[in-house]
Amino acid sequence: MSKIPLTLTGAEKLRAELHRLKTVDRPNVVAAIAEARSHGDLSENAEYDAAKERQGFIEGRIQEVEGKLSNAQIIDPKALDADGRVVFGATVDLEDQESGDAVTYQIVGEDEADIKAGKLSFASPMARALIGKFAGDIAQVQAPGGLREFEILDVRYE
Template sequence: MADKPVYLTVEGKKKLEEELEYLTTVRRREVAEAIRSAKEEGDLSENSAYDEAKLQQGFLEGKVQQIEAQLRNAVIIEANGNGNKNVVGIGSTVTVVDEEFDEEETYTIVGSAEADPLEGKISNESPIGMALLGAKLKQEVNVETPGGTVIYKVLKIE
């Protein structure tokens, strides 16, 4: 089974590479030291420090594998999406208006690995992201939410 693509901006890829570097150098050393220190305490059968350190090692290695897989399957996207300011694509920054409440929102469509709603970065796999992908300027899109359908009108695509 082929792994699915992980859409990343150049900035997002760099952040993942930096995190991987930190985890494989600094954190691995810290966890190895914690395991060594706990082993020196003696009986491992009732050594909670050793158990905790081994648990941390497992989490660390899982995170390393996850980031390595994301980088291996990375598809770099341009900061302005497909370069077409008339159609929303991954990497586009889109300003929309909620037609019911007349509230403007601006979102950047990114891959799920980079999504951060507090920064206005939404995943291409989120309900809003999926509804906006392929939308044209001035087009209305319906977004299904737990609270009902929200209608957005695309005002600007960058």
């Protein structure tokens, strides 16, 4: 499996999720299974079936998060020296050339992406159009509504 890029913050969030899954969610589902078992006949026990399904989900998610962390290439944006170029982890201030709207995005890993929080997956069309460019450059992005142009106002590594 290839390396999965993650920012320092994204890796910390995955570690916190893994800790919660192992120390809170897993014991809770084990207790729920024991409780449901005590009710008798398991063949018609909806609580037992639901608890077993939840246990399967939790165990699957633990394996998924452990896999991502073991294959993670953790990048600290503060330690980057990209000479003002847009790279993974960079925070980019943009201006939409058509509307004049200003937006700010940080380019992050796929698991960290949250457009409402200004976190853009490095695999998205917008991020791919930005990577490698400098402040003052125009990035052309193929959007569902057609080609859009954004001017890169500033590139920061924070």
